[in-house]
Amino acid sequence: MMSGGTGWGAGAFRSNGERIYFTATSERGTAITYTGGPASSGWMMGSGQLACASCHGTDGRGGVHRMGMNQVMDAKDIRWSALQGEFDLEKFRLAVVKGQDPDGTQLKSDMPRWTINDDDLADVIVYLKTLP
Ligand code: HEC
Secondary structure (H helix, E strand, C coil), X not given: CCCCCCCCCHHHCCCHHHXXXXXXXXXXXXXXXXXXXXHHHCCCCXXXXXXXXXXXXXXXXXXXXXXXXXXXXXXCCCCHHHHECCECHHHHHHHHHHCECCCCCECCCCCCEEECCHHHHHHHHHHHHHCC
């Protein structure tokens, strides 16, 4: 079974955080949705739903994606080893849910604004901590 258009089956994951990272679905059955993202600037990721891995990569290190003619999206490194220091659980939540950077500015709209509950978010962090 394909899940969410990201090409991975839901049974393929070792943890719920890993599943959310790759599929934006939770084993809790809670809904994970988003608004925004680069669709408005013409960037298409197939027909499926976006998940963190679509932009931040299978290794969490982010990377540059070309969108359309001249547009480039630079997704950040979100391995916990890269985020820690600047981010804690609450700051991570504000970034993912509200697009609020710890420095007080708004993240670019290429980063979707997510609706995700605190338990699922905590699972994502547990997963990000496992990334080398
Ligand atoms: C459509 C592409 C896309 C998807 C999907 C996406 N992101 Fe992002 N994300 C970005 C971009 C681009 C940035 C950088 C925004 C900026 O520079 O203002 C970003 C920034 C972030 C940041 C801030 C990092 C920093 O150092 O400031 C966090 C945290 C983050 N994303 C977490 C997530 C999580 C967790 C998910 C999955 C639930 C996710 N993102 C899904 C594109 C994406």
